[in-house]
Structure formats: structure tokens, C-alpha cells
Amino acid sequence: MIxxxxxxxxxxxxxxxxxxxxxxxxxxxxxxxxxxxxxxxxVRHFSDHPMADRITVxxxxxxxxxxxxxxxxxxxxxxxxxxxxxxxxxxxxxxxTSNKELVSTHGxxxxxxxxxxxxSYLFEGAVGGGIPIIRPLHRCLAANRIMSITGILNGTTNxxxxxxxxxxxxxxxxxxxxxxxxxxxQNPAADIDGIDTQRKISILASIAMNxxxxxxxxxxxxxxxxxxxxxxxxxxxxxxxxxxxxIFLNPNDRKANILVAPHFVSREDxxxxxxxxxxxxxxxxxxxxxxxxxxxxxxxxxxxxxxVGDILDGALHKGRNAHITPWFYPAESxxxxxxxxxxxxxxxxxxxxxxxxxxxxxxxxxVESVPxxxxxxxxxxxxKEGNLTELDLExxxxxxxxxxxxxxxxxxxx
Amino acid sequence: MIxxxxxxxxxxxxxxxxxxxxxxxxxxxxxxxxxxxxxxxxVRHFSDHPMADRITVxxxxxxxxxxxxxxxxxxxxxxxxxxxxxxxxxxxxxxxTSNKELVSTHGxxxxxxxxxxxxSYLFEGAVGGGIPIIRPLHRCLAANRIMSITGILNGTTNxxxxxxxxxxxxxxxxxxxxxxxxxxxQNPAADIDGIDTQRKISILASIAMNxxxxxxxxxxxxxxxxxxxxxxxxxxxxxxxxxxxxIFLNPNDRKANILVAPHFVSREDxxxxxxxxxxxxxxxxxxxxxxxxxxxxxxxxxxxxxxVGDILDGALHKGRNAHITPWFYPAESxxxxxxxxxxxxxxxxxxxxxxxxxxxxxxxxxVESVPxxxxxxxxxxxxKEGNLTELDLExxxxxxxxxxxxxxxxxxxx
Numbered sequence: 002m003i004x005x006x007x008x009x010x011x012x013x014x015x016x017x018x019x020x021x022x023x024x025x026x027x028x029x030x031x032x033x034x035x036x037x038x039x040x041x042x043x044v045r046h047f048s049d050h051p052m053a054d055r056i057t058v059x060x061x062x063x064x065x066x067x068x069x070x071x072x073x074x075x076x077x078x079x080x081x082x083x084x085x086x087x088x089x090x091x092x093x094x095x096x097x098t099s100n101k102e103l104v105s106t107h108g109x110x111x112x113x114x115x116x117x118x119x120x121s122y123l124f125e126g127a128v129g130g131g132i133p134i135i136r137p138l139h140r141c142l143a144a145n146r147i148m149s150i151t152g153i154l155n156g157t158t159n160x161x162x163x164x165x166x167x168x169x170x171x172x173x174x175x176x177x178x179x180x181x182x183x184x185x186x187q188n189p190a191a192d193i194d195g196i197d198t199q200r201k202i203s204i205l206a207s208i209a210m211n212x213x214x215x216x217x218x219x220x221x222x223x224x225x226x227x228x229x230x231x232x233x234x235x236x237x238x239x240x241x242x243x244x245x246x247x248i249f250l251n252p253n254d255r256k257a258n259i260l261v262a263p264h265f266v267s268r269e270d271x272x273x274x275x276x277x278x279x280x281x282x283x284x285x286x287x288x289x290x291x292x293x294x295x296x297x298x299x300x301x302x303x304x305x306x307x308x309v310g311d312i313l314d315g316a317l318h319k320g321r322n323a324h325i326t327p328w329f330y331p332a333e334s335x336x337x338x339x340x341x342x343x344x345x346x347x348x349x350x351x352x353x354x355x356x357x358x359x360x361x362x363x364x365x366x367x368v369e370s371v372p373x374x375x376x377x378x379x380x381x382x383x384x385k386e387g388n389l390t391e392l393d394l395e396x397x398x399x400x401x402x403x404x405x406x407x408x409x410x411x412x413x414x415x
Numbered sequence: 416m417i418x419x420x421x422x423x424x425x426x427x428x429x430x431x432x433x434x435x436x437x438x439x440x441x442x443x444x445x446x447x448x449x450x451x452x453x454x455x456x457x458v459r460h461f462s463d464h465p466m467a468d469r470i471t472v473x474x475x476x477x478x479x480x481x482x483x484x485x486x487x488x489x490x491x492x493x494x495x496x497x498x499x500x501x502x503x504x505x506x507x508x509x510x511x512t513s514n515k516e517l518v519s520t521h522g523x524x525x526x527x528x529x530x531x532x533x534x535s536y537l538f539e540g541a542v543g544g545g546i547p548i549i550r551p552l553h554r555c556l557a558a559n560r561i562m563s564i565t566g567i568l569n570g571t572t573n574x575x576x577x578x579x580x581x582x583x584x585x586x587x588x589x590x591x592x593x594x595x596x597x598x599x600x601q602n603p604a605a606d607i608d609g610i611d612t613q614r615k616i617s618i619l620a621s622i623a624m625n626x627x628x629x630x631x632x633x634x635x636x637x638x639x640x641x642x643x644x645x646x647x648x649x650x651x652x653x654x655x656x657x658x659x660x661x662i663f664l665n666p667n668d669r670k671a672n673i674l675v676a677p678h679f680v681s682r683e684d685x686x687x688x689x690x691x692x693x694x695x696x697x698x699x700x701x702x703x704x705x706x707x708x709x710x711x712x713x714x715x716x717x718x719x720x721x722x723v724g725d726i727l728d729g730a731l732h733k734g735r736n737a738h739i740t741p742w743f744y745p746a747e748s749x750x751x752x753x754x755x756x757x758x759x760x761x762x763x764x765x766x767x768x769x770x771x772x773x774x775x776x777x778x779x780x781x782v783e784s785v786p787x788x789x790x791x792x793x794x795x796x797x798x799k800e801g802n803l804t805e806l807d808l809e810x811x812x813x814x815x816x817x818x819x820x821x822x823x824x825x826x827x828x829x
Contacts, residue, residue, distance in 0.1 A: 020558050020702045030625055031557045031740060131703040133555035141547035143445045144434050144723030211444055274688045288434045288720035289545040292710030306702035309558030317738040324731040
């Protein structure tokens with residue numbers, strides 16, 4: 002018998018109990034033994050829940066129960082969740098989570114602690130909800146150098162951008178719609194500003210760098226709150242959609258280029274299949290070539306599906322580490338400073354400046370004029386040759402009279 | 416040190432050696448120890464190859480070498496490959512393969528043998544080339560009942576259908592083009608007739624049925640050789656593409672509906688992102704919902720990437736079974752007889768029969784007329800309500816004067 006304890010009985014935690022309940026026959030068959038949720042920690046009262054008798058407010062009921070070998074941490078954040086995870090792993094209990102904040106902040110320490118105590122710290126649900134990505138990237142692609150990852154990793158922002166594209170809504174009404182549908186939180190900052198995506202790409206990048214930890218704080222992140230209807234009009238004119246992309250590029254196996262920002266993406270690009278709350282993650286391995294993973298990136302049962310998958314892997318490796326390569330702090334940052342990265346972008350300028358005027362601000366790069374979508378402004382593409390740095394661009398736009406905004410252009414040239 | 420032996424130094428076998436060579440640093444880091452190809456079995460002469468000194472014509476050099484704990488079987492077929500696999504597993508050596516014929520024919524026995532000898536029989540490369548699908552389906556989705564799988568699993572036929580669609584070629588010239596490009600073999604029957612796809616879906620179905628083995632021979636398979644330019648014209652008129660689909664449907668967790676056949680697929684369906692030699696596999700789990708895996712389904716290094724990924728998993732589980740649920744022969748077939756399956760199809764009839772005439776042949780199903788794409792024939796959609804069986808359809812078309820052909824219509828109503 003495998004006994005599981007759940008810390009935090011919110012959306013994902015109760016989803017985990019629900020998935021175990023609904024698929025218990027399949028789960029027990031897969032394990033070759035029975036699995037049971039023994040205890041659930043939550044301070045709230047759940048008298049109507051069929052598992053009400055298993056709920057406790059005393060963490061010791063879980064940590065000091067030697068029967069419980071697997072702990073599900075679905076508290077979230079990096080406060081008490083961190084303390085509990087350390088306590089569990091130190092006691093040799095495998096911890097399974099979908100807590101991207103904790104993994105992306107304290108993953109190094111927690112994975113090393115798991116290895117030290119011959120148990121596992123597993124987090125398939127932390128990226129892409131139920132979409133298998135952590136294990137495929139780490140295990141199935143283990144024979145590859147990971148050259149690039151391009152992800153639409155946040156369903157909230159993708160839903161908003163899709164509504165703006167398909168229904169012509171502006172940002173704030175699309176956001177309101179997302180909030181009404183339960184796809185965006187009342188305080189949507191972590192999604193809208195790209196923080197959630199930044200955490201997720203830090204996790205994927207750390208795996209892709211063979212464990213060399215990438216701190217989310219090192220990753221430049223730009224959100225979608227400044228995207229407007231004119232940007233959407235440009236996207237349509239180019240046969241593109243605007244997507245909040247997380248990009249990891251490591252062609253030379255040295256430092257990686259990583260960023261989170263809205264991009265124009267060609268409608269022909271496979272990743273554009275992900276609209277609404279869907280996520281898509283394209284991975285390029287030097288042996289494999291390109292593969293893509295697609296599905297709903299969030300949701301109670303979808304995320305719980307990934308968590309329970311990890312519980313089963315942890316159970317099958319009981320008393321051992323489930324062979325996750327622990328992360329480590331690299332001697333120096335594994336990330337190219339943002340200003341040094343190359344960029345290709347559309348810049349919008351009010352009025353009708355000539356191409357020569359604009360070219361003057363980009364001495365090293367050709368400037369290309371694009372058809373107008375508005376009477377009041379013009380737009381230009383810069384950086385097509387791949388030699389314009391983010392710093393060049395930032396310095397140039399500071400000087401351009403009437404500069405409005407810029408959006409990066411994605412090219413999948415792997 | 417982990418020593419590997421390779422049986423058969425053809426395209427995939429030499430690709431395995433090449434991938435190990437090119438990514439050895441990453442591989443050794445992942446394993447925490449060194450990995451080396453020690454011996455290669457092939458009767459051919461490879462004097463120019465850097466591994467020429469490791470090649471032997473004597474199988475005993477591999478099987479009787481106690482250092483070698485992992486055998487790569489890249490011989491293909493189910494003759495000598497079967498004998499060697501039995502010999503290796505019986506000796507406790509893990510076997511890794513991309514041999515879909517052998518897995519789909521003798522998988523039950525070989526997986527049971529592996530479990531008995533505390534080693535593993537691993538075959539990630541047998542379906543989808545390098546696309547991770549076996550392990551995600553078996554491991555990451557372990558907490559789900561698999562309700563459906565829809566796959567474009569054969570790159571050759573998908574390439575031919577794509578050329579027919581995009582360039583207006585007929586079947587034989589598209590096939591010739593595929594042969595020139597090396598995407599189709601000189602004897603293309605196994606691909607064209609759906610046999611390759613039949614084997615692959617038998618493997619996925621056996622996993623999805625929790626190990627209840629589905630014999631490829633139980634799966635109805637229809638190829639693409641009868642698809643013509645008129646069929647392509649109908650597809651375009653409906654906003655569809657024609658795709659050779661493998662479909663597994665198991666909504667009630669009893670017997671599964673499985674078939675391989677060309678289908679009209681809406682261009683809006685995510686699976687239609689797979690054109691040319693690309694594969695896509697959509698899986699629906701009862702907790703997870705839908706996810707899709709996409710990438711090149713064949714190719715030397717892509718397939719080798721999957722094989723080497725399995726070598727690493729086998730190495731990390733040395734002396735144990737890598738927790739693959741062994742298949743078994745179910746007491747009765749797990750497959751719904753083809754004639755009992757429901758079908759929705761477009762039927763083509765020469766001339767201009769009235770809808771009433773055609774309706775007479777389908778007493779239980781409404782018949783819908785569709786716009787003509789040809790002066791000489793008409794077409795009708797039958798089975799929209801989902802109550803028309805394959806037997807009904809087969810019997811009806813036998814009686815319809817001027818009946819030309821029918822193509823099934825895919826609906827992703829999961």
C-alpha cells in the first residue's frame with residue numbers, strides 16, 4: 002500500500018484527490034499495489050467532502066506518519082510550502098508539486114535534498130498543466146542537446162490575446178472577459194506581466210541546461226498589457242498572431258538567450274495552433290529536430306493528472322530517487338545579458354517619417370517600411386539581418402521622435 | 416561504465432552510434448557515469464567507419480560479453496530480431512528497439528520476459544520516430560483512462576497526401592516524388608496500405624488498454640492508394656484535408672473501436688498542423704483532457720534520439736525493470752469488430768441521383784447532399800447522427816447504382 006498526504010486542499014489539491022478517486026482501478030493496476038490518500042492538511046473546514054475525515058489542521062499528522070511516503074504540496078508560493086517541502090524531503094518522503102514559484106526559486110536546494118535522502122522532488126504539473134513536458138524533456142530527450150524551446154506557457158494571456166485577435170476587443174475588455182470566465186485572477190499581474198511565464202521558462206531552461214539553474218530573475222520578461230488593437234491589426238496584415246512567447250535559445254551550448262515577451266508569430270508556425278487557454282511548447286534537440294507538445298495548460302483535473310502521474314512515478318521508485326538530474330548553481334550565470342541579445346522588431350512611430358529618417362537611428366541594420374494600418378502612424382521592421390541588439394534597439398527608440406512602441410518578431414529558424 | 420551492444424548497423428543502428436558520439440558529454444552527465452558502444456553486430460563490412468573495430472559477425476561476442484548490459488535491436492522484422500531479443504532478455508540484458516513489427520507482434524512475450532529477468536524491453540522509437548509518445552502515454556498519463564487516440568503516424572503517406580493537396584498531383588506521381596526524396600521505399604506497400612500505421616496504433620492501443628494486447632491483425636486498415644484528385648477536391652470544398660488516421664476510441668473502458676483509414680479532417684483540427692513527413696498524435700485522457708504530440712515521425716537521428724533516450728532509462732534502471740507495465744493476452748479481444756463500429760462518410764456516386772434515391776439505401780440514417788465538384792458525379796454525406804455502422808454502409812454501397820467510393824469523415828467530439 003502506498004499512502005499519500007496532501008498539503009493544501011485548494012483547486013489542485015482537491016483535484017488530485019478527485020483524479021485518484023475517479024481512476025483508482027487504473028492507478029492501482031499501474032502500480033501493482035493499492036494507493037490511498039491518507040491525510041490532507043488544510044485549515045479550512047470541508048465537512049461535506051467525502052474525505053472530510055482525513056482532513057487535519059496539524060501538519061505533524063502527516064509528517065510523523067511513517068506510512069505516508071509521498072507528499073503532495075499544493076499550497077503554492079514559496080513560504081510555508083518551502084518549509085513543508087524541506088521537512089518532507091529531509092524525512093525521505095517524496096514530494097510532488099505543481100508549484101512553479103517554489104520550483105523556480107528553490108529547485109536547486111530541494112532537488113539536492115531529495116537526492117541526499119534517496120527520495121524524489123517531482124514537478125511535472127509546474128509547467129503546461131497536464132501537458133507532459135518536464136519528463137519528456139528530461140528523459141525522452143536525454144540524448145539531445147536542447148538547442149531551443151519556444152513556449153506559449155500561460156493560458157490567461159493567450160486567452161486575452163486570442164479574444165483581441167478574433168473579436169477585435171481591446172486589452173481591458175478581453176481581460177474582463179477572462180476574469181468572468183475564471184481564466185484570469187482578480188489580481189492578474191503575475192499572468193499579465195509575464196511573471197508566471199518567466200518562472201515556467203526558468204524551469205524548462207534549467208532542465209535544458211542539464212541542471213545549470215536559471216534564476217527567473219535573470220530572465221527578461223515583458224507582459225501583454227500594452228498590446229493594443231493597432232498591434233493586432235499589424236499582426237493580421239502580416240499573416241501573424243501576437244503570442245506571449247517564452248524563448249530559450251542555446252545554439253552553442255554556452256550561455257543561453259532567454260526572454261519572455263509578446264511576439265508576432267506567423268500563422269503558419271505550428272505553435273500558432275495554440276489559441277485561447279491552450280499552451281504549446283516547441284522543443285528543438287540536436288539529434289531529434291523539432292517536436293511540439295500541445296494542450297490545455299491549466300485546469301483543476303488537467304494539472305492534477307500531471308501531479309498524480311508524478312505520484313505514481315514516485316511510488317514506483319519508492320526508497321530511491323526517480324532519476325531526476327538535480328540542478329546546481331552554475332559558477333557563472335548561464336544566461337546572456339538581455340541587452341546583448343539580438344532582436345527583430347516592428348517599431349511604430351506617429352506620423353509619416355521617411356525610411357531614411359528612421360534608418361539614421363539604425364546604422365548597422367536595414368530598416369524596412371511596412372504598409373500602414375492606421376492614418377496616424379507608420380511602422381518599420383528592424384533587425385532582419387540578426388545583428389541588432391536589444392541595447393541598440395532600446396537606445397534608438399529613445400531618440401526617434403514620435404516613437405510609440407515595438408513588438409518583437411519571432412523567427413523559428415532552427 | 417555502461418556498455419552497449421548494437422544489433423544491426425543500418426540506418427537506425429548507425430544513427431544510435433552517431434547520436435551517442437555527438438552528445439556523449441550530455442549523456443555521461445545525465446547518467447552520472449560513462450556510456451560506451453562496445454560491440455556492433457553486422458554481417459556487412461564497414462572498414463571506413465570509426466567504429467569498424469567494434470563490428471563483429473559473431474553474435475556471441477555480444478551475448479556472452481557480461482560487460483554489455485544493454486542491447487540495441489535495430490535489425491527490424493520479427494525473424495532473427497525476435498530470436499536475438501529473446502536471447503538478450505533471457506540473459507537479463509535490457510533491450511531497446513524501434514522495431515514496431517516485433518513489438519506489435521511479440522510485445523506480450525518480450526515484456527513478460529523482461530520483467531521475469533529484471534531487465535527492460537523499451538521501444539519509445541517504435542512510434543512517432545523521435546516524438547516522445549510511449550513514455551508520456553504510459554507514465555505521464557498514468558493517472559488517466561485513455562478515452563481516445565487519433566494519430567497521423569506514417570510520414571510517407573502524409574507526405575503523399577500533402578503533395579496531392581498542395582500541388583494537385585495524383586497519387587502515383589506523388590508516390591514517385593516521395594520515392595525520389597527517400598520518404599517512400601521502392602516497395603511502399605507497408606506504408607501505403609496502412610500496415611505500418613496498423614502496427615503503431617496496435618502498440619499505442621495496447622498501452623492505452625493498460626496492457627491488454629491488441630493484435631494488429633484485429634485492426635481494420637485501409638490505405639491511401641485509391642485516393643484521387645476528386646477526393647482532394649471534395650476535401651478542399653469542405654475546408655478539410657485528407658489524412659490517413661489511426662483512431663482508437665474507448666469511451667466506456669470496455670472494448671475499443673480501432674481503425675486505420677483515410678479521413679476528411681477539418682483544417683481547424685489541431686492535428687491538421689501535421690503536413691508532409693510530420694506526425695501528430697492527439698490523446699484524450701479522462702482527467703487531462705486533450706494533448707497533442709507533434710514532430711517528424713521518422714529519420715535516422717530522430718529515431719536514434721528516442722532509442723538513446725531509452726538506453727539511458729534502461730541504464731538508470733540497471734538490474735531492475737524500468738517500470739513498464741507488461742502487456743498480457745486478454746481473455747477476449749479488446750477490439751470492437753469492425754462491422755459494428757459507427758461511421759460517418761462521404762459517398763461518391765456517378766451521375767446525378769436524387770437524395771431520395773440514395774436515402775432509400777440508408778433507412779436509419781439521414782443523407783445529406785453536398786455541392787458538386789465534378790460534372791460527372793454526385794456526393795452525399797451519411798452517418799451524421801452516429802448510428803450508421805460500417806456493415807450498414809458496406810451493404811448499402813454494394814446496392815447503389817454507380818457507386819464510386821467513400822471516404823470517412825473524422826469528428827473530434829471528445
